[in-house]
Amino acid sequence: MKNLALLSISIVLMFGCRNAPQVIKESWTDKPVSSWPNFALTNEISFSDTTYYDIANSFLVSTGSDTIGISCKHMFFLFEELGLSSVDLGDSFESWQMYPKNQKERRVAIKRLINTNPQEQIGQYNTMKVRDWILFELEKQNNQLYPLKIRYTAVQRNETVYAVGWGWEQKDISKPSIRKLQCYKNLDDYFYAQTIKADIHPKGTSGSPVIDKNGYLVGIVSGQEGNMTVIGGIKYLTMMFDKYGIKYNLSNQ
Incomplete structure (x- = not known):
């Protein structure tokens, strides 16, 4: 019985190890930062009478089937000066572009804010930190920028x-x-x-x-x-x- 129990444990461990997902390290992480792909981006956001340059940060992510843009929702605190009170870019919004701060020519333009919600109030930061993601559909991909x-x-x-x-x-x-x-x-x-x-x-x-x-x-x-x-x-x-x-x-x- 003892030998049978040990055999059963060995089989469980063996198949458990075989089925464990293996994480494949991104090869660029072993390189100097200057050689990393472009994934750290900043934003240029234009409304009809105001443009914000190099504001906050953003990046692209791969979902496995698509690439989307990401930035922080609490940026809407800044937009309150334009009269916005909810997570909605409003009628005066014109464009939003993302690019590496040191290479502005490598940019992507957003097509729309995916999680826009006129009913979601901007609120205070202590309520924002649990939901501080905004997601964007892109106009088109840019293979010079790397989605994480x-x-x-x-x-x-x-x-x-x-x-x-x-x-x-x-x-x-x-x-x-x-x-x-x-x-x-x-x-x-x-x-x-x-x-x-x-x-x-x-x-x-x-x-x-x-x-x-x-x-x-x-x-x-x-x-x-x-x-x-x-x-x-x-x-x-x-x-x-x-x-x-x-x-x-x-x-x-």
Whole structure:
């Protein structure tokens, strides 16, 4: 009986190991940052009487079947000065373009805001951080820009992640800045992370993609609370995929 039990355990372990999903590391993560593909973007947003240049951050993601644009919803706080009060770009909206800050000629234009919602009030930040994702359909793809693959598993406590983007106080824009962060507490909708090492002050880095050690998207920079960075989790992104019928492949990684 003892030998039979040991054999059963061995079989379970053997097949369990065989069926475990294998994460394929993005090859560019082993290269210098200057050689990374273009995925850290910023925004130029035009309304009929106002244009915002190099505002916040954005990026592209691959769902496995399509590429969409992403930025931070709390950018709508800025649009309140235009009279907007909900997550709707309004009648005076003209265009939204995303591009690397150091290579403006490499840009994509958005076709529409996917999760527009005139009933969703902009509200306060403490309600925004659980929903701080806006999704865009693109006019057309640009193969000079790299869409990040998504990791659908949760970031663990003490796990190291990296925020890659452009800051307001960044003088050298030859490449995006990188902040090395460590997850302090994951609350599912968002998580808190402590800065381990940073090129720049985090001011202005909202909307930056947060990637894991393998180069997969695990969140979006939402804000700062004290010495903690608030990072929107993937949960809300997948909720939007489901709500708006966006197909995504869980084995995308």
